[in-house]
Amino acid sequence: xxxxxxxxxxxxxxxxxxxxxxxxxxxxxxxxxxxxxxxxxxxxxxxxxxxxxxxxxxxxxxxxxxxxxxxxxxxxxxxxxxxxxxxxxxxxxxxxxxxxxxxxxxxxxxxxxxxxxxxxxxxxxxxxxxxxxxxxxxxxxxxxxxxxxxxxxxxxxxxxxxxxxxxxxxxxxxxxxxxxxxxxxxxxxxxxxxxxxxxxxxxxxxxxxxxxxxxxxxxxxxxxxxxxxxxxxxxxxxxxxxxxxxxxxxxxxxxxxxxxxxxxxxxxxxxxxxxxxxxxxxxxxxxxxxxxxxxxxxxxxxxxxxxxxxxxxxxxxxxxxxxxxxxxxxxxxxxxxxxxxxxxxxxxxxxxxxxxxxxxxxxxxxxxxxxxxxxxxxxxxxxxxxxxxxxxxxxxxxxxxxxxxxxxxxxxxxxxxxxxxxxxxxxxxxxxxxxxxxxxxxxxxxxxxxxxxxxxxxxxxxxxxxxxx
Numbered sequence: 001x002x003x004x005x006x007x008x009x010x011x012x013x014x015x016x017x018x019x020x021x022x023x024x025x026x027x028x029x030x031x032x033x034x035x036x037x038x039x040x041x042x043x044x045x046x047x048x049x050x051x052x053x054x055x056x057x058x059x060x061x062x063x064x065x066x067x068x069x070x071x072x073x074x075x076x077x078x079x080x081x082x083x084x085x086x087x088x089x090x091x092x093x094x095x096x097x098x099x100x101x102x103x104x105x106x107x108x109x110x111x112x113x114x115x116x117x118x119x120x121x122x123x124x125x126x127x128x129x130x131x132x133x134x135x136x137x138x139x140x141x142x143x144x145x146x147x148x149x150x151x152x153x154x155x156x157x158x159x160x161x162x163x164x165x166x167x168x169x170x171x172x173x174x175x176x177x178x179x180x181x182x183x184x185x186x187x188x189x190x191x192x193x194x195x196x197x198x199x200x201x202x203x204x205x206x207x208x209x210x211x212x213x214x215x216x217x218x219x220x221x222x223x224x225x226x227x228x229x230x231x232x233x234x235x236x237x238x239x240x241x242x243x244x245x246x247x248x249x250x251x252x253x254x255x256x257x258x259x260x261x262x263x264x265x266x267x268x269x270x271x272x273x274x275x276x277x278x279x280x281x282x283x284x285x286x287x288x289x290x291x292x293x294x295x296x297x298x299x300x301x302x303x304x305x306x307x308x309x310x311x312x313x314x315x316x317x318x319x320x321x322x323x324x325x326x327x328x329x330x331x332x333x334x335x336x337x338x339x340x341x342x343x344x345x346x347x348x349x350x351x352x353x354x355x356x357x358x359x360x361x362x363x364x365x366x367x368x369x370x371x372x373x374x375x376x377x378x379x380x381x382x383x384x385x386x387x388x389x390x391x392x393x394x395x396x397x398x399x400x401x402x403x404x405x406x407x408x409x410x411x412x413x414x415x416x417x418x419x420x421x422x423x424x425x426x427x428x429x430x431x432x433x434x435x436x437x438x439x440x441x442x443x444x445x446x447x448x449x450x451x452x453x454x455x456x457x458x459x460x461x462x463x464x465x466x467x468x469x
Contacts, residue, residue, distance in 0.1 A: 012224035014228070016227070025236060026282075027258065029239075029243045030254075030256070031347075036244075043237045045191075053366075056386070062221060063376040071306075081427075087301045088301075089415075093357040108256065111276060134327075140318065159259070202358055243259075260276035359397045360416055373386060
């Protein structure tokens with residue numbers, strides 16, 4: 001019997017880095033220019049926090065393989081309620097993030113075709129792109145998955161090129177002039193961009209999903225996760241700071257297509273247009289994959305009883321079309337409700353809200369790591385070292401929450417509390433499923449049994465954590 005060839009640590013490291021180097025960076029140079037070059041302080045904080053998160057998630061993945069995903073991690077400490085809340089907030093985060101990706105593509109389209117859309121037109125164009133990419137997925141994810149794996153290089157290639165050859169156009173006087181245009185203090189500047197820099201790293205937890213596909217996972221998974229995250233951090237920091245030394249700060253801060261702008265400065269406007277075109281294709285390819293992925297995330301949760309059964313309905317090809325249409329309706333509402341006169345401001349609102357809701361699963365997973373290690377009989381000394389790293393990751397997560405702003409915190413908090421309110425309905429369904437699986441009358445299975453005890457092995461299929469690209 002043949003044995004499937006497993007990835008080396010180098011291959012998994014590269015895969016981890018590529019997974020993070022996606023559409024999240026496309027508007028970052030513009031957002032960071034609003035703070036200035038001093039935003040590098042935010043990058044350093046985010047890189048440290050992301051490395052701590054990456055290592056902690058690697059440990060979670062190694063010690064709790066049978067649970068799978070952040071929902072399974074949370075269940076160790078918080079029971080089924082924690083699993084549900086993790087799945088719910090993660091799903092909400094993806095729902096919002098996809099709208100932000102669509103807005104990014106619309107911003108580049110405006111610049112490429114030299115058109116100026118008003119706020120309503122931007123909103124409608126964003127929604128139209130969401131509809132198109134949803135309908136394109138009705139035939140299944142096989143083709144769109146292949147498209148996404150190719151188009152993502154439309155982002156990665158320009159970012160890597162700027163990070164390497166961009167130094168030939170770097171002007172220290174331009175960089176110095178845009179260092180701190182608003183005269184912020186160091187602490188204020190350090191916290192000003194933490195949320196937007198974390199946006200570029202969202203999905204780092206998914207690097208642990210390949211545990212069974214790598215050689216010597218106990219040793220190599222943490223190395224690959226940390227190496228991939230560090231590599232992505234270096235490329236992010238270098239590329240955004242090189243751009244800040246090529247394009248004047250006011251021009252960069254007002255751009256809706258910063259990478260197209262910098263390549264036009266480095267070479268010719270035509271090259272800039274080509275780069276914008278590849279990045280638009282990358283955004284659309286990413287959105288194609290993520291529109292299908294989010295429907296699958298909701299379907300997986302529905303299969304286990306966490307979400308409404310309607311999300312579990314699928315065609316013969318496995319496509320949850322009904323779920324896609326419901327999610328599309330929600331995204332349409334989000335697109336309309338967040339309409340702003342400034343595309344950049346609308347992007348800010350969505351990114352901050354996506355970050356806030358995505359941090360809930362992060363914090364729950366970090367809190368559960370202590371229990372996971374206890375259940376796994378990890379030696380006290382090694383467990384303490386890992387717990388300290390998890391506490392650092394948690395502290396960073398709370399800083400990112402604070403930096404997301406009052407509006408995002410309020411809306412994210414309301415969305416989270418609303419999700420917890422819905423758990424009363426979910427819990428009844430879980431009790432019925434538990435009773436059915438155990439072939440006992442429903443009334444003999446208590447709610448305390450379902451939600452009150454930590455469960456070291458998740459016997460319900462956990463929501464798979466996917467990769468944002």
